[in-house]
Amino acid sequence: MSKKHTDVNTLGEFGLIEHLTDTFKTHQQSSTFLGVGDDAALIERDDKHYTVISTDMMVEGIHFDLMYSPLKHLGYKAVVTNLSDIYAMNAKPEQITVSIAISSKYSVEALSELYTGIKTACEFYGVDLIGGDTTSSPKGMALSVTAIGVVEKGKESLRSGAKMDDIVCVTGDLGAAYLGLQLLEREKQLYLSQPETQPDLEEATYLIERQLKPEANKAAYEYFEKTKLVPTSMIDVSDGLASELFHIAKSSKVGIIIEESKVPLHPDTQEMALKFNIDPITCALNGGEDYELLFTVNPKDLEKVRYMPDVFIIGDIVEEANGVKLFSTGGKLHPMKAQGWNHFEAEK
Amino acid sequence: MSKKHTDVNTLGEFGLIEHLTDTFKTHQQSSTFLGVGDDAALIERDDKHYTVISTDMMVEGIHFDLMYSPLKHLGYKAVVTNLSDIYAMNAKPEQITVSIAISSKYSVEALSELYTGIKTACEFYGVDLIGGDTTSSPKGMALSVTAIGVVEKGKESLRSGAKMDDIVCVTGDLGAAYLGLQLLEREKQLYLSQPETQPDLEEATYLIERQLKPEANKAAYEYFEKTKLVPTSMIDVSDGLASELFHIAKSSKVGIIIEESKVPLHPDTQEMALKFNIDPITCALNGGEDYELLFTVNPKDLEKVRYMPDVFIIGDIVEEANGVKLFSTGGKLHPMKAQGWNHFEAEK
Numbered sequence: 001m002s003k004k005h006t007d008v009n010t011l012g013e014f015g016l017i018e019h020l021t022d023t024f025k026t027h028q029q030s031s032t033f034l035g036v037g038d039d040a041a042l043i044e045r046d047d048k049h050y051t052v053i054s055t056d057m058m059v060e061g062i063h064f065d066l067m068y069s070p071l072k073h074l075g076y077k078a079v080v081t082n083l084s085d086i087y088a089m090n091a092k093p094e095q096i097t098v099s100i101a102i103s104s105k106y107s108v109e110a111l112s113e114l115y116t117g118i119k120t121a122c123e124f125y126g127v128d129l130i131g132g133d134t135t136s137s138p139k140g141m142a143l144s145v146t147a148i149g150v151v152e153k154g155k156e157s158l159r160s161g162a163k164m165d166d167i168v169c170v171t172g173d174l175g176a177a178y179l180g181l182q183l184l185e186r187e188k189q190l191y192l193s194q195p196e197t198q199p200d201l202e203e204a205t206y207l208i209e210r211q212l213k214p215e216a217n218k219a220a221y222e223y224f225e226k227t228k229l230v231p232t233s234m235i236d237v238s239d240g241l242a243s244e245l246f247h248i249a250k251s252s253k254v255g256i257i258i259e260e261s262k263v264p265l266h267p268d269t270q271e272m273a274l275k276f277n278i279d280p281i282t283c284a285l286n287g288g289e290d291y292e293l294l295f296t297v298n299p300k301d302l303e304k305v306r307y308m309p310d311v312f313i314i315g316d317i318v319e320e321a322n323g324v325k326l327f328s329t330g331g332k333l334h335p336m337k338a339q340g341w342n343h344f345e346a347e348k
Numbered sequence: 349m350s351k352k353h354t355d356v357n358t359l360g361e362f363g364l365i366e367h368l369t370d371t372f373k374t375h376q377q378s379s380t381f382l383g384v385g386d387d388a389a390l391i392e393r394d395d396k397h398y399t400v401i402s403t404d405m406m407v408e409g410i411h412f413d414l415m416y417s418p419l420k421h422l423g424y425k426a427v428v429t430n431l432s433d434i435y436a437m438n439a440k441p442e443q444i445t446v447s448i449a450i451s452s453k454y455s456v457e458a459l460s461e462l463y464t465g466i467k468t469a470c471e472f473y474g475v476d477l478i479g480g481d482t483t484s485s486p487k488g489m490a491l492s493v494t495a496i497g498v499v500e501k502g503k504e505s506l507r508s509g510a511k512m513d514d515i516v517c518v519t520g521d522l523g524a525a526y527l528g529l530q531l532l533e534r535e536k537q538l539y540l541s542q543p544e545t546q547p548d549l550e551e552a553t554y555l556i557e558r559q560l561k562p563e564a565n566k567a568a569y570e571y572f573e574k575t576k577l578v579p580t581s582m583i584d585v586s587d588g589l590a591s592e593l594f595h596i597a598k599s600s601k602v603g604i605i606i607e608e609s610k611v612p613l614h615p616d617t618q619e620m621a622l623k624f625n626i627d628p629i630t631c632a633l634n635g636g637e638d639y640e641l642l643f644t645v646n647p648k649d650l651e652k653v654r655y656m657p658d659v660f661i662i663g664d665i666v667e668e669a670n671g672v673k674l675f676s677t678g679g680k681l682h683p684m685k686a687q688g689w690n691h692f693e694a695e696k
């Protein structure tokens with residue numbers, strides 16, 4: 001009797017999650033308000049608030065490489081990427097738990113470095129470490145962080161709330177983290193083939209910092225709070241702009257048109273992309289790990305967005321039938337492609 | 349310049365967690381009520397309730413071996429062990445998140461098996477799967493589950509609440525899961541050396557089921573609820589009775605005396621322990637993975653405990669200076685030893 005063996009890559013990450021969870025009962029508990037399928041889940045808290053929960057797993061050799069990721073940065077990044085998911089709900093992160101599996105190659109000193117990074121992030125973002133698990137692993141390291149936050153009812157920004165004519169915005173430049181990773185990978189290969197070579201990364205500080213030490217956009221959350229601006233939809237850019245646009249389009253049942261010339265690119269990103277012989281816009285669309293917030297607002301809130309620091313208006317919500325398209329600098333409309341699981345693999 | 353390399357095993361699991369987290373600020377958020385150091389953390393929910401959060405990580409080759417753990421059972425167990433931590437706070441679990449890292453050897457069909465186990469547990473315990481993460485891993489599988497529950501303020505049972513003269517109870521027999529593991533390991537070795545041998549595990553159904561498909565003690569939680577009995581302290585038996593007793597003793601600043609003759613052992617446990625040439629009480633004290641609840645009650649609640657099904661009174665809370673001791677069947681008081689990280693390793 002032969003068993004069927006379907007490769008997980010045939011479904012893609014998001015298809016796989018849907019396939020695995022679509023027969024689950026979803027509201028056995030009345031306190032469950034929003035489950036699988038957004039940046040975070042929402043649970044009833046009190047009459048006026050939801051508790052917001054998000055979780056992520058990072059694995060050595062997949063999400064990080066200790067040849068170029070200092071452990072302190074890794075700890076910081078593991079926290080930040082989860083807080084970013086909480087901010088993406090227009091919520092305030094308050095607590096985290098950290099579970100870690102480590103092989104015997106890690107010393108107490110190495111773990112202390114990692115936890116120093118976790119602590120620095122906790123203090124910077126004002127969140128409490130409230131629990132976790134520490135266990136051994138046969139090989140390498142896996143880190144799982146859960147972040148817990150709170151949002152006032154009615155202020156939550158889901159992926160599903162974008163409406164016709166809404167304005168599409170992003171909180172910062174895109175594509176830099178992806179190029180930072182390419183640079184670090186290139187230097188690693190060079191070092192492995194010629195160990196006497198000294199890495200030459202001085203000109204690439206910005207790109208490498210965006211990869212190794214990203215920040216979650218607390219300032220944007222605070223601006224929304226202060227100006228009472230509630231984005232109609234929001235998501236954080238972890239898998240690349242294209243992928244996130246497709247999430248909003250699908251959840252909101254809308255189409256989106258993005259203007260290529262409006263997509264923010266740092267000068268270092270533009271320069272380095274050309275050195276790597278990649279179109280800079282491709283880094284923004286398919287790169288990932290930027291941890292900027294992509295959000296939509298009702299046109300009546302345009303003034304509030306205009307006064308928001310470091311925000312870029314990049315496109316419009318249109319009818320669903322239009323799909324997700326890029327209005328290129330050449331004046332043409334190109335359909336975008338969704339990316340997901342293993343999209344870095346595909347480009348190698 | 350040589351860097352210091354201290355082996356993590358020198359600190360033990362609990363010492364390591366303390367070492368890594370003791371400089372963290374603990375109450376940056378006023379909503380944090382109880383952080384690191386109990387079965388679960390407590391967060392303010394509303395005037396009358398706390399949200400309860402617990403998280404655990406399971407790693408292939410450390411916590412499970414797919415040679416004898418069916419994936420369906422593994423999914424079930426990953427959920428159950430986390431719900432057990434919620435019940436151990438005298439709280440009701442309501443939601444879980446599941447993060448999973450998998451290597452390419454796992455097919456969609458294999459993952460469906462795993463999620464069928466997760467779903468079965470969710471339905472049996474009435475909890476909703478509300479989120480998670482699915483990612484790849486260079487080798488093997490890691491599973492991280494976070495469970496979220498709720499408890500009425502004043503009904504939470506912490507490790508720190510045991511008082512002088514309280515009665516020590518446990519909800520079921522101990523040591524079986526440990527022997528189930530020994531049996532499965534023995535059969536695995538036999539199979540590896542003589543693949544034509546058929547496993548002979550029929551007589552050991554109970555022990556193996558306790559290892560592969562444990563349950564969280566929902567019935568005990570419901571009995572406490574119905575009878576308004578609030579244990580003064582509680583913990584679930586995941587690392588062995590001795591280890592859990594030390595947690596309660598340390599957190600509550602008390603001593604504990606356990607009567608060896610009262611520690612519940614299943615007849616199959618007694619029989620198999622002798623075949624393995626192990627004192628059956630050692631399996632109960634140091635085995636682990638029983639997922640029974642160990643709790644203490646005020647003597648005024650003795651009647652309620654007497655009518656509780658499947659509960660065993662095994663000892664008393666005494667003054668701290670007494671330490672944690674076992675009153676042996678031979679009539680002597682023996683100091684117990686705390687166990688923790690890698691305690692199975694030490695016995696090999």
